[in-house]
Amino acid sequence: MSGRDRDAEGRARSARPRDGLGRPLPYGEPGVARQPEGVVRTPAETVAEAQRLLDAGMPFHAHEVFEDAWKSGPEAAAPLWRGLAQLAVGLTHAARGNAVGGARLLRRGAEGLAGPGAAGPAYGIDVPGLVRWARELALRVEGGQAVDAAAEAPRILPGDEPPAGEGG
Template structure:
């Protein structure tokens, strides 16, 4: 039986490299650098780093940044960051060609964010509209390019 990959603290964590959409690659392949886990950032730093990753077509990695904010930031902000993480994962699935999972997570994230007002410069209402519109296009079979569809967290969401 193969020993599981572990991180420096002994937790199970795959050491396989990943591509920009978070798909595992074969051991030894050249992948993109993974986001470190458990990084505590200010809300502004979270938004900046997540936007950089979204713009680079790496929504899976942006989701990890949002996940850190939801798990290690103030509990009152957790629903906001969790909803944003769901949008990033929805975009990831859509870009991977998983229309059902992509649309489902985009709609779930939009629903989670729908009751929130703007916070930390994030255009929550605009993101909700972007996610619902993209979910409809994904369900209609439109291919999705993660970088081209990356939302703007502040200001006008989407590239279209």
């Protein structure tokens, strides 16, 4: 027995608490509630929940929302949701101080959104704006800029302005 928490199918499911960026905390420490896995949402519900989490500085958790959409939605939309999940993970790594991994995932997500095969439904999502945001953030992260996940939260829908003094 490895001592790792496992689900009924044998997949690792750590019960260890995590912070807002998904980093494990010591057992017994208060953590951020984890996103339930396998939730089927409409595209609008996915975007709203992911934006709420991004605005709260929790891109790791937003990535899980996008991942659910990627796995449960139509195949034609998979590149969109996968690319958005990669952007959220890239922001997570950048905010954790992992410049190399953060920049790499931001670029991978941007290429997934803008590259060949990305012509599926966009659900009103500002794909060009997100691609620009990801590429610009990747450059800044590589240049040594520290990243605050909430302050760098992208706007998923065009014209979707953050509340005064929040997000970016």
